[in-house]
Amino acid sequence: MQALEGNPPRHGALTKIKRTCLFFLPFLLGYMCLQYTLNTSDPLAVSVGRSMEPTIHEGDILVFRGVEPEDVKVGDVILFQVPEDMRDLLPPRITHRVTGIRQEAGETLFRTKGDNAPLDTFEIPAENVVGLNVAVVPFVGSVILFAQSPLGIAATVMVIVVAQRRGV
Numbered sequence: 001m002q003a004l005e006g007n008p009p010r011h012g013a014l015t016k017i018k019r020t021c022l023f024f025l026p027f028l029l030g031y032m033c034l035q036y037t038l039n040t041s042d043p044l045a046v047s048v049g050r051s052m053e054p055t056i057h058e059g060d061i062l063v064f065r066g067v068e069p070e071d072v073k074v075g076d077v078i079l080f081q082v083p084e085d086m087r088d089l090l091p092p093r094i095t096h097r098v099t100g101i102r103q104e105a106g107e108t109l110f111r112t113k114g115d116n117a118p119l120d121t122f123e124i125p126a127e128n129v130v131g132l133n134v135a136v137v138p139f140v141g142s143v144i145l146f147a148q149s150p151l152g153i154a155a156t157v158m159v160i161v162v163a164q165r166r167g168v
Helices: 012-038 142-148 150-166
Strands: 044-046 061-065 077-081 093-104 107-113 122-125 129-137
Touching: 012 061, 077 107, 077 122, 142 150
Parallel strands: none
Antiparallel strands: 044 061, 061 129, 077 093, 077 129, 093 107, 107 122
């Protein structure tokens, strides 16, 4: 019997998987509820960069709701998909303030600019708009940015290794 006491139970790995799933399930369900409630596929984003300072800082979590093009006004802050031809140079999504709106051949185009950017930087077709910024949660996203950095990844791996050795 004592030989069996030193061996971990076979169901230990399954228990850890269940615990992990139960830990992440509320976050997943909460995110899905936000998507439905705010009518957008991307209700949350972490601000990266300083183009929107002093209004939005790097590490802020931004909350967006879906918006119809006719409801966007000059002065609104929107999240948009970067045009295809610029995706090699820029992140796939950017948050900027609308500085102008115009119609061309039946299409609505939004001119946008970062509050901290020296020039008007983009003219975005309405179909590229992901959402309208409705809230800013200061600095909470800094934890996510750290976790994505090389140091943050190393720290996460260390925590997992230590937890495994302690049997947590």
